[in-house]
Amino acid sequence: xxxxxxxxxxxxxxxxxxMNKRExxxxxxxxxxxxxxxxxxDNCVRVTSEYEQEKCFSFDKIYNNQFSQHDIYLQSIHxxxxxxxxxxxxxxFAYGQSGTGKTHTMTGVLGTPEQGVIPNALEHVFKxxxxxxxxxxxxxxxxxxxxLELYNGKCRDLLTDTKKNLELKENEHKLFFVKDLExxxxxxxxxxxxxxHEGATRREVGSTLLNQDSSRSHSVFTLEVTxxxxxxxxxxxxVSKLNLVDLAGSERQTKTAAEGxxxxxxxxxxxxxxxxxxxxxxxVKGKGHIPFRSSxxxxxxxxxxxxxxxxxxxxxxxxxxxxxxxTLSTLRFADRAKKIKNKPRVQxxxxxxxxxxxxxxxxxxxxxxxVPDAASEEDSAAKLEEMQVEITSLRDEICALQADLEKASxxxxxxxxxxxxxxxxxxxTDSTDQLLTLSKSVYKVLVNVLPMVLxxxxxxxxxxR
Numbered sequence: 244x245x246x247x248x249x250x251x252x253x254x255x256x257x258x259x260x261x262m263n264k265r266e267x268x269x270x271x272x273x274x275x276x277x278x279x280x281x282x283x284x285d286n287c288v289r290v291t292s293e294y295e296q297e298k299c300f301s302f303d304k305i306y307n308n309q310f311s312q313h314d315i316y317l318q319s320i321h322x323x324x325x326x327x328x329x330x331x332x333x334x335x336f337a338y339g340q341s342g343t344g345k346t347h348t349m350t351g352v353l354g355t356p357e358q359g360v361i362p363n364a365l366e367h368v369f370k371x372x373x374x375x376x377x378x379x380x381x382x383x384x385x386x387x388x389x390x391l392e393l394y395n396g397k398c399r400d401l402l403t404d405t406k407k408n409l410e411l412k413e414n415e416h417k418l419f420f421v422k423d424l425e426x427x428x429x430x431x432x433x434x435x436x437x438x439x440h441e442g443a444t445r446r447e448v449g450s451t452l453l454n455q456d457s458s459r460s461h462s463v464f465t466l467e468v469t470x471x472x473x474x475x476x477x478x479x480x481x482v483s484k485l486n487l488v489d490l491a492g493s494e495r496q497t498k499t500a501a502e503g504x505x506x507x508x509x510x511x512x513x514x515x516x517x518x519x520x521x522x523x524x525x526x527v528k529g530k531g532h533i534p535f536r537s538s539x540x541x542x543x544x545x546x547x548x549x550x551x552x553x554x555x556x557x558x559x560x561x562x563x564x565x566x567x568x569x570t571l572s573t574l575r576f577a578d579r580a581k582k583i584k585n586k587p588r589v590q591x592x593x594x595x596x597x598x599x600x601x602x603x604x605x606x607x608x609x610x611x612x613x614v615p616d617a618a619s620e621e622d623s624a625a626k627l628e629e630m631q632v633e634i635t636s637l638r639d640e641i642c643a644l645q646a647d648l649e650k651a652s653x654x655x656x657x658x659x660x661x662x663x664x665x666x667x668x669x670x671x672t673d674s675t676d677q678l679l680t681l682s683k684s685v686y687k688v689l690v691n692v693l694p695m696v697l698x699x700x701x702x703x704x705x706x707x708r
Contacts, residue, residue, distance in 0.1 A: 249586070249587075250584040250585065250586045251553070251584065251585060251586075251587065252581055252582065252583065252584055252585075253548070253554045253555075253556060253580055253581055253582075253583045253584075253585065254303045254304075254319070254554065254555045254556070254581070255302045255303055255555075255556045255558060255577045255578075255580055255581040256302060256303055256304040256305070256306065256315075256319050256555065256556070256557055256558070257281070257288055257300075257302050257304070257305050257306070257557075257558045257559075257560060257574070257577065258306045258307075258315070258344065258348060258557055258558070258559050258560070259279055259281050259288070259305075259306070259307050259308070259559075259560050259561075259562055260308060260343055260344040260347075260559065260560075260561060260562070261308040261562070262277065262561075262562060262563055263342070266561070266563040266565060269563075269565060270563075275563055275564040275565045276563075276564050277562045277563065277564070278290055278291055278292045278562065278563070278564045278567050278570075279560060279561075279562040279570060281305045281306075281307045282305065283305055283306075283307065285301070286301060286302055286303065286304055286305050287299055287300060287301045287302070287305065288300050288302070288305060288560075288574060290567065290570060290571055290574070292564055292567045294564075294567065295567055295568075295571065298571060298574070300574045300577070300578050302558070302577065302578075302581065303319075303581070304318065304319055311356065312348075312351050312356065312357055312358060312359055312363070313356065313363065315348070315360075316359075316360060316363040316364075319555060320335060320360050320363070320364065320555065321367065323335065323485075323553055323555055324364050324367045324368065324485065326553055326587070327368070327466075327468060327483050327484075327485045328368065328371050328468065328483075329483075329589070330470065330481040330483050330589035330590055330591065331483055331552070331553055331587050331588070331589060331590065332483055332484050332485075332486075332546060332547075332551060332552040332553070332587070332590055333483075333484075333485050333486070333552055333553045333554070333555075334485075334486040334487075334488065334544070334546075334547035334552050334553070334554045334555070335349070335360055335364075335485075335486070335487050335488065335554075335555045335556075335557070336486075336487075336488035336489075336490055336544070336547070336554075336555075336556055336557070337349050337488070337489055337490060337556075337557040337558075337559055338490050338516075338556060338557070338558055338559070338573065338576065338577070338580075339492060339493070339557075339558055339559035339560060339573050340492050340493055340559075340560070340561060340566060340569040340570070340572075340573060341491070341492030341493065342492065342561070343492065343559035343560055343561050343566075343573075344559045345458070345489055345490060345492060345557070345559050346359075346458055346489055347359060348360060348557050348559060349361055349487060349488075349489040349557075350362070350439075350443065350489065353436055353439070353440060354436070360487060361439065361464055361487045362432075362436060362439070364466070364485060364487065365432050365435045365436065365439075365466070366432050368386065368466060368468065368485075369386075369431060369432045369435070372384045372386070381472065381473055381474035382470050382471065382472050382473070382474070383470070383471040383473060384468065384469065384470055384471075385428060385468075385469045385471075386428065386429050386430075386466065386467065386468055386469075387426045387427060387428050387429070387466075387467045387469075388402075388426070388427055388429055388435060388438060388439075388464070388465065388466055388467070389402065389424050389425060389426045389427070389464075389465045389467075390402050390438065390439065390442035390462070390463070390464050390465075391409070391421055391424060391462070391463050392445075392446050392447065392460040392461065392462045392463075393460055393461040393462075393463075393515065393539050393540055393543075394447050394459065394460035394508075394511075395460075395507065395508060395511045396511050396514075396515065396538070396539060397409075397539075398410075398411060398421050398424075398539060399460075400421075400423075400424055400425050401441075401442030401443075401445045401446060401462065402425045402427060402438060402441070402442055403425055404445070409421050409422060409423055409424060410422045410423075411539055411542055411543075418545055418546055418550075419535075419542040419543060419545060421543075426467070435466075439464065442462075442464070446458065446460060446462055447459040447460045447508070458489065458491045458492070459491060459505070459508040459512070460491055460508075460512075461488065461489070461490050461491050461512075461515065461540055462488070462489045463486055463487070463488050463543060464486075464487040464488075464489075465484055465485070465486050465487070466484065466485040466487070467482065467483075467484050468482070468483050468484075468485070469481070469482045470482075470483075479591065480591070481589060481590055481591050482590055482591075483589075483590045484590070486543075486547060486552075488544070490516070490540075491512040491516075492512070493512065493513055493516050493569070493572070493573075514538070515538045515539070515540040515541075516540075518534070518537040518538035518540065518541050519538065519540055519541055519544070520576060520579075521534060521537065522534060522535060522537075522541045522544075522548060523548065523576070523579050523580050523583060524579060526548060526549045526583050527579050527582045527583060533549070547585075548583055548585075549583055549584065549585060550585060550586070551585065551586055551587055551588050551590075552585055552587060553585065553587045554583075554585060556577065556580050556581075558573050558574065558576070558577035559573070560573050560574065
């Protein structure tokens with residue numbers, strides 16, 4: 244019988260950055276104010292502005308600038324990475340206006356307390372694998388990484404120096420992959436960090452009015468974990484993936500003052516984010532064709548949105564009234580995304596999955612019908628041996644009681660013969676009482692104790708066999 248896959252919603256967390264230098268100067272000049280109120284206790288965000296009607300949104304988690312990078316990782320991403328190590332696919336992506344802290348959330352400053360989700364996840368995975376190895380686990384792990392960017396609608400490999408455009412293909416499971424994408428096997432966190440740093444330097448960035456180092460492309464860092472369980476016969480393999488996605492920010496030309504190549508980049512970024520919004524709208528409605536093919540971004544996120552992956556979305560926002568419209572747009576987008584339902588499952592080869600399913604069913608039947616496993620058989624054999632010793636002891640006791648009974652019977656017969664010969668008719672009261680007591684003892688052992696012991700011994704013998 245095939246198990247029904249449980250569904251779960253995409254988890255959405257909101258992170259509100261502090262005001263930047265430009266916003267603080269405008270605030271001091273009386274030209275803007277903070278319009279975002281983050282209620283940490285109730286996990287809701289309230290946006291109040293004299294130009295917009297007050298809006299309130301609820302999410303899975305709200306973070307303000309009082310939370311460190313590590314705090315955010317432990318609370319929202321640590322359980323997700325644990326599920327990857329248990330065989331599930333997972334995705335983390337950050338969405339928001341340009342300059343709201345998406346890259347800071349996902350990458351941060353490598354090798355410092357300000358490092359973001361990606362380096363913290365890498366350290367988590369390798370710490371787990373190292374611990375399993377030192378503990379003598381029968382599971383063998385291998386880890387591969389890939390790093391790509393979507394620039395102007397084209398896929399590029401960030402782990403190679405060539406800026407060759409790569410093709411997107413569809414596999415037999417109707418999921419999309421990038422053909423000829425470099426996958427590197429890694430053994431340590433340091434090696435991973437080095438590859439990530441090299442890839443980040445190859446990524447397209449540029450300066451706009453909103454952000455001095457604005458990402459001009461979407462990036463996807465993928466960690467592939469293969470777990471081979473050699474303890475089972477035949478061995479089974481589980482291949483899970485952790486996709487860490489840093490989306491380029493949505494932007495308005497009037498605020499970025501972009502022109503030339505920067506304007507073209509911004510247009511392509513907005514087109515792909517618009518396609519992502521359309522896909523989310525259709526998924527939430529639950530009917531109609533889902534246009535995953537409308538953008539390379541939506542193709543790559545297909546399994547993360549409505550598929551078999553566990554997904555966490557960061558919605559990054561600005562607290563300033565200057566960006567109120569963009570903040571509301573991001574929160575509305577996030578509010579729709581949290582309604583998407585995924586059906587996570589362990590990523591096993593179909594044959595291995597069938598073998599595991601049969602093993603689980605056999606174990607369930609054993610528990611249901613009381614069939615002992617190897618450990619139970621050993622326990623039963625030990626109990627049977629103890630019962631046999633007890634039975635032997637009881638048989639010796641019965642033989643002794645029977646001897647006493649025969650002796651008392653002879654004594655009573657002798658007394659009766661002497662009384663009859665002397666014609667006195669004396670009754671040997673002591674001998675009779677002794678005989679009755681012995682008879683009761685023998686009867687109790689023969690009728691009650693021995694059949695019970697023999698019955699238990701027989702049942703344990705059958706179970707052990």
